Amino acid sequence: MIKRNLLVMGLAVLLSACGFQLRGTGTNELTIKELDLGARNAYGETVTQLRQVLESSGVKVYNGAPYKLYLSDEQESQRILSYAGAGRTGEYQVNTVLNYDIVGEHNLNLLSDKLEVQKVFIHDGNNLVGSDQEANDARRETRRELVQRMMLRLQQLTPGQLQQLQQAANDRARAEADALKAAQKAEAETPRQSPLEVPQQ
Known part of the structure; x- marks a missing residue:
């Protein structure tokens, strides 16, 4: 039992040293701790x-965040x-x-960008119910990946970078x-010209 536990702990240390992390185990650590979301x-x-x-x-999401x-x-x-x-659709x-x-x-815009995700699913003309399920699963996976990619983008933003973006936005607004x-x-x-008087006939 002890040997098994030591083996598991050793593997965990080895994998973490290589940069491996299980999905959803500490991969979403953000330096931004407060955020409004709309x-x-x-x-x-x-x-x-x-x-x-x-x-x-660990992010506090509320109206009025910085x-x-x-x-x-x-x-x-x-x-x-x-x-x-x-002629049936395959993919x-x-x-x-x-x-x-x-x-x-x-209310100044600091950053505008976009995320794009593609998923492929099989459509079987002989199994419409199953194909609809495949399509729904693909959309759910797409949404899940969009959220993960957004979290990765947010991880790359530090409070210092946001302050720099805010300063640049303030300068633009002032200019x-x-x-x-x-x-x-x-x-x-600029002196305004008086309207031309049209002589009466």
């Missing part, structure tokens, strides 16, 4: 799953990859694109405000 589809499955994963990773992750658009498309005999590919923004103070003010001032100082 989505165009506020009650969609993707945002719901992402909220659960964030909270289980930074907000907003899932602005999620689009799914499907195409035929190959045909089986007698489908489901493609999902998720656009997202990270918003900071003063745009100054340019608008200068344009308004120039327009106000």
